[in-house]
Amino acid sequence: MKTQMLELLICPICLPKEFPLIADIVTEQNGDIETGSLTCPSCMVSFPITDGIANLNPMHEPSTMATNKYETEAVVASYLWSHFSELTGDEHSSQAYSTWAEVIEPHNGIALDAGGAVGRFSFEMSNRSDFSIGLDTSVAFIRVARELMKKRTLTVGLKDEGSSTKEFTVTLPDRFMSEKVEFIVANALSLPFRENSIGSFSSLNLVDKVPSPIKHLQEMSRVTRNKEAQFVLSDPFSWSDEAAPIREWLGGQPDGPYTGRGIDTISGLLKDPKGTLQPAWKVSEPENVWWKIRTHTNHYELIQSCFVHAKR
Ligand SMILES: C[S@@+](CC[C@H](N)C(=O)[O-])C[C@H]1O[C@@H](n2cnc3c(N)ncnc32)[C@H](O)[C@@H]1O
Numbered sequence: 001m002k003t004q005m006l007e008l009l010i011c012p013i014c015l016p017k018e019f020p021l022i023a024d025i026v027t028e029q030n031g032d033i034e035t036g037s038l039t040c041p042s043c044m045v046s047f048p049i050t051d052g053i054a055n056l057n058p059m060h061e062p063s064t065m066a067t068n069k070y071e072t073e074a075v076v077a078s079y080l081w082s083h084f085s086e087l088t089g090d091e092h093s094s095q096a097y098s099t100w101a102e103v104i105e106p107h108n109g110i111a112l113d114a115g116g117a118v119g120r121f122s123f124e125m126s127n128r129s130d131f132s133i134g135l136d137t138s139v140a141f142i143r144v145a146r147e148l149m150k151k152r153t154l155t156v157g158l159k160d161e162g163s164s165t166k167e168f169t170v171t172l173p174d175r176f177m178s179e180k181v182e183f184i185v186a187n188a189l190s191l192p193f194r195e196n197s198i199g200s201f202s203s204l205n206l207v208d209k210v211p212s213p214i215k216h217l218q219e220m221s222r223v224t225r226n227k228e229a230q231f232v233l234s235d236p237f238s239w240s241d242e243a244a245p246i247r248e249w250l251g252g253q254p255d256g257p258y259t260g261r262g263i264d265t266i267s268g269l270l271k272d273p274k275g276t277l278q279p280a281w282k283v284s285e286p287e288n289v290w291w292k293i294r295t296h297t298n299h300y301e302l303i304q305s306c307f308v309h310a311k312r
Pocket residue numbers: 070082114115116117118135136137138141186187188189203204205206209210
């Protein structure tokens with residue numbers, strides 16, 4: 001983890017109190033902390049930095065293939081394809097990430113991408129902000145995003161048919177600036193950042209995956225600046241009781257306040273001058289973009305992700 005991250009991070013357990021973390025650096029190379037820990041002076045919980053990866057997820061038992069479905073090699077390769085195939089000119093790729101990036105106006109300060117997986121959007125924001133941070137609960141995703149950040153090129157085996165694979169190489173274009181991006185393991189429901197500190201926040205295909213969508217939005221609103229902040233939220237709204245109990249869904253509930261569409265609920269919550277996401281946001285009309293997941297050479301999932309851009 002880059003040493004410049006140290007001044008930004010606070011304890012995600014003691015929120016809303018803000019305790020800067022005390023770094024114990026064991027190995028460091030050219031401003032990159034390879035091994036060490038970050039300890040909260042209040043609760044005394046210590047967050048490890050291993051292989052350059054800081055793990056600030058308060059529920060940070062090491063994720064395994066059994067506990068996180070995003071940890072398998074095939075899923076990592078599939079996400080690399082979703083994020084970067086557009087750059088290789090693949091005829092099946094989707095333009096979702098460049099569409100979302102164009103929505104965010106270049107700004108000063110920090111860009112934060114929550115649930116950013118293997119990093120495409122954080123790389124996009126590296127040349128639209130002063131510094132871009134991607135966070136995810138998946139160690140495997142953050143590992144591969146950091147590898148790309150450091151080596152700028154990566155080859156993986158993409159499932160072709162059955163057990164056969166074919167090579168897929170990602171090479172970052174010059175506009176993706178390794179020195180202006182970092183990736184950490186953290187939880188979108190307990191962000192290790194101060195209130196009023198983030199210039200832009202993105203939540204792409206995440207809100208229907210967290211156990212408390214409203215808590216995710218409240219955390220977004222807490223960390224984003226009170227003025228001159230932007231938020232882009234995109235989601236297919238594939239609500240599932242595996243991710244969140246039905247009472248937590250922000251759309252498609254059988255009864256109660258959230259029987260309508262999730263994108264309308266979220267726009268309403270953002271705009272509400274007396275609501276839970278203060279100060280209130282100005283919100284664009286919803287738009288849709290096609291997002292794709294690749295399973296194998298002859299199998300893709302086409303998913304419509306509905307998005308809004310909000311400013312305050
Ligand atoms: C459907 S994927 C979307 C990834 C990426 N935003 C995109 O649009 O390509 C959801 C991502 O959220 C991550 N995730 C799930 N729950 C999370 C949480 N509570 N905090 C942070 N990331 C989370 C997953 O590991 C996964 O990378």
